[in-house]
Amino acid sequence: MIAFDLETAIRRLRDLVEEARTVVPFTGAGISTECGIPDFRSPGGIWTKMRPIEFGDFVASQEARDESWRRRFAMEEQFGGAKPGRGHRALAALYKTGKIPGIITQNIDNLHQTSGFLPGDVVELHGNTTYATCLDCAKRYELAWIKERFAASGGQSPDCLSCGGYIKTATVSFGQAMPEAAMRRAQALAESCDVFMAIGSSLVVWPAAGFPLTAKRAGARLVIINREATEFDDIADLVIHDDIGAVLSPFIAH
Template sequence: MIATGLDEAIDRLRELIDGAKVIVPFTGAGISTECGIPDFRSPGGLWTKNAPISFDEFLASQEMRDEAWRRRFAMEEQFSGARPGRGHRALTSLYRAGKVPAVVTQNIDNLHQAAGIAAQDVVELHGNTTYALCLDCGERYELAWVKARFESGRAPDCPHCGGHIKTATISFGQAMPEKEMSRAEELALDCDLFLAIGSSLVVWPAAGFPLLAKRNGAHLAILNRDPTEFDDLADLVIRFDIGEVLAPFAGH
């Protein structure tokens, strides 16, 4: 069912939420655009301006590592200045009410944690851009430390082991995080309502989780500005502004 009006969308979503015992939200870039963080694929999105740097390119070239960090620091004002939006706050409300055990996200912006969801209950399929890791030993580095060294010459390597330091995100060609993928699968199989919010549902294998939940008997609601290939399978499709749709649930 495709909701034809905003009030209808909110009412139908409320029915699904009220009738569910376990809700798993799956979020993509669309939930964060109202927070000032641009998405990747839309016109004017990040990837229309710069092709993404693959993991192999990052590993192979100091020049590419420098470019990756240059781009990250160019975005610092947008990421550091962003605050959780209405969608984030609504999901936190459902989480605190005991309806949502965890949020599965493709986002790297840390906004679910900033909205009040415990870090261990934010399943980050594509990592997190608010800190960095050594790719060899796993040592964590804060961005301010990386930036100070980058500005004095080049992207630094790990002082402990000499490994390359990268934002804690998953790049093209980099292996998906096994623990997070496994937990997302468990959540998809255990829920009775799966909410796909602000995701184009084209990036696999992550896009398979809504399908997995639906095939296991869960209701599926898709909130996204543009159509997705799973709309025909969904119990409810909402193409209105995500913040407007979810705002009434912030005090649910």
């Protein structure tokens, strides 16, 4: 790994992207912080202020389900109007050129889809918080309906109209199984790209953090763009510790 000043690093990144046939981005919370969505693990992040509700507790306790939905609606009031940032728009521009066959994300905010990615080309490892599903029959529910029922019942989470199962945001909670189809798709993308770009991820949450290593072992150039150092910096071909929006904004189509 060689350290470059920002201008040189961006030029090097552009060269890598232009030389590549396929580029696969892998995004974490850092790409969304400029959109007003705080990350979970950094100092001041969400998990430093409240203990996450684990999947087993959600299933076992009505109180936990109610608290989970109370938190979700409180979060909506704070971050519901978030729009894609410079990083999202830059990756969407590359996607539209045909360089990016799919994007892997740890984020649950739906901002890649909003920025221009087709939903089928966004591999969501940790799910999506903008809608909900029944844990038993997988029926989809929109948040507005749940919020109305939640308020009308005095803060009790509703159950599925079809089967009576528990309704949960379509996210992957601690203790919940990772989505098998998304993991397989992410593995295939990581193994078949020329450049793998890990953006805004601390690369500490496994098994998701293993995809950069998979790509590197398969012969891809590994790029890491993150404010803080990661455990994979030493094996990366290019590391940029700077503001993600500033680094990627030159790729936004004008």
